[in-house]
Amino acid sequence: MDLDDSQEQAEYRAEVRAWIAEHRFEAPPGTGDMEDAAYIEARRTWQGQLSDARLVGVTWPAEFGGPGRGPVDQVIVNQELAAAGVPGGIDVIGLGLMGPCIMVNGTAAQKERYLAPMLHGDEIWCQLFSEPAAGSDLAAVQCRARRDDDGTWRLTGQKVWTTNAQFARFGMCLARTDGDQPKHKGLTMFIVPMDADGVTVRGLRQISGEAEFNEVFLDEVAVGGDEMVVGGEGGGWGAALTVLMYERMMIGLGTEGFGYSPERFAGAVAASPRMDRESGLRTRLADVVVELLAVRFRGLESLSQLADGRVPGPEFGLAKITTVNAVIAAGDLIADVNGPDALVEPGEWAYLISFLPGLKSAGGAEPILRNTVGERVMGLPPEPRLDKKITFDELVARQREGLAA
Amino acid sequence: MDLDDSQEQAEYRAEVRAWIAEHRFEAPPGTGDMEDAAYIEARRTWQGQLSDARLVGVTWPAEFGGPGRGPVDQVIVNQELAAAGVPGGIDVIGLGLMGPCIMVNGTAAQKERYLAPMLHGDEIWCQLFSEPAAGSDLAAVQCRARRDDDGTWRLTGQKVWTTNAQFARFGMCLARTDGDQPKHKGLTMFIVPMDADGVTVRGLRQISGEAEFNEVFLDEVAVGGDEMVVGGEGGGWGAALTVLMYERMMIGLGTEGFGYSPERFAGAVAASPRMDRESGLRTRLADVVVELLAVRFRGLESLSQLADGRVPGPEFGLAKITTVNAVIAAGDLIADVNGPDALVEPGEWAYLISFLPGLKSAGGAEPILRNTVGERVMGLPPEPRLDKKITFDELVARQREGLAA
């Protein structure tokens, strides 16, 4: 039972820390206006510097230009960057998800063309998966792709919850190429140049009023020929699964990164004399603290597993459920204790309270995560599925009928 | 908004109260050893007296020997009996459920033969519906009935959760007469003489160690010919539904009768100085009180509806959910405040804590009740059903397969 670094890790940490100490004054601020081109440019340049120092894409294999280190080393880099108050690479989607997706599913030419500029921050990526009618049920995407006579693929549809779309150079888009197949078949993954004709990006404001995500509209967008297909025609679902696996890992290891620490929330109520007096307030604080402490040690446990070369399984979704619900409870407690003034906007706690309801469904709604854990971890039988043995077009028709009935 | 009796109700109440005042000293104690033949006999005699005074089966129509009054009058009788500390009829199952079942589904001969002795307490009834593998899913009963060459029906199977079986004269038994039909078809309702050869009654002890219910084993029991069938061969499910409807009404109107009042639980913790000091205890008390107050006024609301001639719908199950969970929380709080000594056995609170887990599934487990309310009250779509379009025997075979797989 040892939370300290191994000697090798300690050496790596020292090296990372030294580099950051030397260059931290060149870094842009960690938060800024993501609509501001100058700020984006500064962050992109900073990613390039980090990349030159081999401090982004730490787990990327050497053959794709990465340092090829283990996931614990990536965590060490994250910790050191956070401790110095310095941002990491701006292209979290590319580095964490789209890069690995191309490494696993892409052609040699695609790897050659896209990975190096992605790592260096020269070309930023976004993920065009979710749609208004395909969130939890991702395989229900309706964005259609059809091939022109000259071999050009044309995409039409609407995507949503797209982080970084407003300045991305490329999007990885899941689209339906064959409606006569069952829903999980007939899907294909495309690389979409975000500056192509017919691509419209619109900010999607959340409860707080801030646009954390975007909607992306595709109107007969000509993306190019088969060189833009990742994972082969009809192989879209397999390629998407790769991304979902990496996404789970990102969420599982990232909770402390959101600043959701028990100390922060205890600090927000500690000044009130009501804490010592009124019924239930201390118990509610204890509930928040105990859940977030548990998440912290669950995170350390999985780092231990990663260090052992084992990848965390789907039970990692439980840490997300615990975190989201504990932070909702924390926001509730803080506003109960500090009264309406805790809800001032803009303000730290109003923002937290506004942000959490969206986080609850992001990265898998709670019932879906519980289904996954129940079935894949505990071996409980799945629910009967009505959508697997019929073609997608028939399925859509049946839903229309169901609504009309 | 008026919780007082109407003038007519007030007159009836006065009449009832006067009769009880005159006869209360002839009544047996309200609780006693239900295994003791002398006590049972005394309760049976008392039911006869009440019946002569028209104070049991208050809603039974005149054609079946009842007073034919409204359900509010039945509540008035219950309230007056409770206020005087005097028991009602011993045969709650017969009076509330089996009698109405025969009235709705029985033949003229059955009504003639069974209803009068039931009302008078001469013949007590029990309900042979649930089985070890058919509780929430009642239509899955496996107790088999087959017809001998001479027309005698023979029943074999195991029933469970049978109140009063140890001294009942008859049981109303749901049995499968045709396994080649889908599960809801092929069921038939039988009257079973409890003294027939092959009937074995065994007390079923609960967590507290007390036998609140029985198991009943039927081994080739010859019940008689078609004169023992209620609702016709294959009409068992329809007859069972009648009973379930009356059961819901009994549970919905009966919660205060269990003694689950907010005042009782507040009284159990009021003496402890910890209530004024420790975090969360007062909030937990407030939770108990608010839920049970709500149930009280929900009950009064439905009495108002009954007085208007409207029968409470399936949302009544929600009052049961609220009550059970609030009383579990009350037991928890009381033992937390008063420590291990609150768990002494035999003892009021240990008994409560032991009793509630069983009550949670009795009369419909919580998920089933929520399904029913969601579908029947709110109009939400049902879950896909895999058990409706195939024969019962095939269904059982598939389950075996599922287990083997």
Place this chain on the structure above:
Amino acid sequence: MNLELTDEQIALRDAARGVLSRFDTVAAAREALETPGTLPDLWPASVDAGWPGLVVAERHGGIELGLFEAMLVAEELGKVLASVPFIGVVPAAALLSLGDHPAAAPTAEGELRPVYVPACPPSPRVDDDVWTVDGIDGERIAAPVVHRDGSAWSVTGTVGWVPDAPGADLLVVVAIDDGRPVALVVDAGAAGVEIESETRYDATRRMANIHLDGAVATALSCSEQDIAGAWYSAQALLAAEAVGTVDTCLALATAYAKERFTFGRAIGSYQAIKHELVETLRRLQNARALLLNVGWAAGAAPDDVSMAASAARYSSGQALDFAARSLINVHGGIGATWEHDAPLYFRRAQLSRRLVGGVGGAADRLADESLARARRAVEAAGVR
């Protein structure tokens, strides 16, 4: 035995519904978030409907209905997030009427708008006899204090987050005079009165922090019970309003659960969604039953009003928190976007539960009342 609404009550409720249907109050709630200060002025419609005089005695030109009737109107306001000065007006009007104050008649006619500045009666748990008010920083602080100079009265103190205070002509302030509570009338424009308008998170709720510094006041001839009653009326009105909002949340969530499909089925067919919606219904029905409890107590059992109002406030506040979150959850990500209506109900829930003593304060009060009753019952049994 009858807990059903009377024909008059149904008519009052339907009339309120009719008045409100002329305004798109939900769209106005969003608009006010974008552009503060753009809420439509519903006060004239409210006056036409007679709401300011609802609980004012007939001799003062009011309709002289009870608290429960006012709660029926509050429920309708809550259903559509209407921004009508009501929660703050009704208890003030009641005190003016009970005190036979000359402002009662113009209040009933809508010519003068009073606002109740709430103070919470001492709890049976606390040994000392302190009336408290909401502090600006969330703490409970002592109620304002009276200073007498011969026959001239003045009042000094601060009360945070008073609903409906902006734009009021008169303040009906509960203050402490030599240890006992009195209800005072203070002119909103008088020297020593500062009414600092505020909104927080829910743009439909106009509030003010009120600072009184030696403001001239006249005393109302109300009993201590009347003054406590005003607090419980405010609790009951907030409860009824919350029940209305829960009702709307549930209706919206249920409708969506029937039309949205995932994995080939309407999402309302999944137990996770279905049971969550049923849970909202359960909470709604319980909260509504507790409104009946208040109505019954207000009419027939005044000693029970404190407990009934606290129970209703607690139950409905918890129900609204659950329902507003559930409305978002059922919609998934889209429910957490600015364009959707769900966040408007969520914002209402978030602010309301922290006003006028808070939902948690009502729970504490309910527990204290229950314990005090149980202890009195034990004492009474001992004496017998």
Place this chain on the structure above:
Amino acid sequence: MNLELTDEQIALRDAARGVLSRFDTVAAAREALETPGTLPDLWPASVDAGWPGLVVAERHGGIELGLFEAMLVAEELGKVLASVPFIGVVPAAALLSLGDHPAAAPTAEGELRPVYVPACPPSPRVDDDVWTVDGIDGERIAAPVVHRDGSAWSVTGTVGWVPDAPGADLLVVVAIDDGRPVALVVDAGAAGVEIESETRYDATRRMANIHLDGAVATALSCSEQDIAGAWYSAQALLAAEAVGTVDTCLALATAYAKERFTFGRAIGSYQAIKHELVETLRRLQNARALLLNVGWAAGAAPDDVSMAASAARYSSGQALDFAARSLINVHGGIGATWEHDAPLYFRRAQLSRRLVGGVGGAADRLADESLARARRAVEAAGVR
């Protein structure tokens, strides 16, 4: 960075599992409910396994392992409801060893059986410096008090519901000497010692109410931190034991959910059941992670032990309550019958959460520690 069990820890755990597999402890738990006093004596097996000396220093003949290793054994005991004197023995043995008492060696060898008589250190919230113990009636009462007569020490006081006290040879009592806590050794047979054996609801848990009336005592040379540490060890051991019981509850419920069918499907395919089982798993994993927190703190961050042990006790106690009830719910009516094993786990959950300060007390302590740390952090920032 490594939170995985070491090979030695795995061997210790597997050995414990092996020892316990020789007894049908669950059947014994039921048997003892029917016929009190029939529990098998697992003490000899426990001595053979070296458990009494687990945390005793090698110089006293012990194995000198840490608290976390003792927790691994406790978890195994909890899995099978084994009635082994352990929760009460380990902290007592630790204090005897830390105090270099002559009884440490015979304790390690199993020749003497000590029991820890628990006292809870003052909370950072409470201004005065009071050590408390469990009263017989559920109240928190002051710890026993030392009387000195020259060099002769005696102790007076009452402690309720002390686990593993019946049959103990020695009591290790925490008492107050002139305002400071001391650990005392008292002979169980001494004059002025009354050990009143009790069981409540869970027949596997042997307890006693201990009355000390001027009983002769000798002081152990332990620090105040050691004495507080004994309390947190007891919290941690109860936490680990509860985690073991949750593990079994979940395994039984999951197995049943796969084999029981309703409406043509295994009940584990329904979201209501599936999500409840997943919730138990979530709570189990969280509680287990908090055991790691204790183990880490015990080795590397002694200042964090109080918070870590309180968090573990609270988390595991809530998890066990949930899991034991869920085990019954998943089984439906049959789970609430005497013949079924589910009520045995339920009985364990019901009693355990009320022992040694209670699960609620641990929650309070956790909140108090969190608030105190936050307040210290603010002060430190102010000073800087």
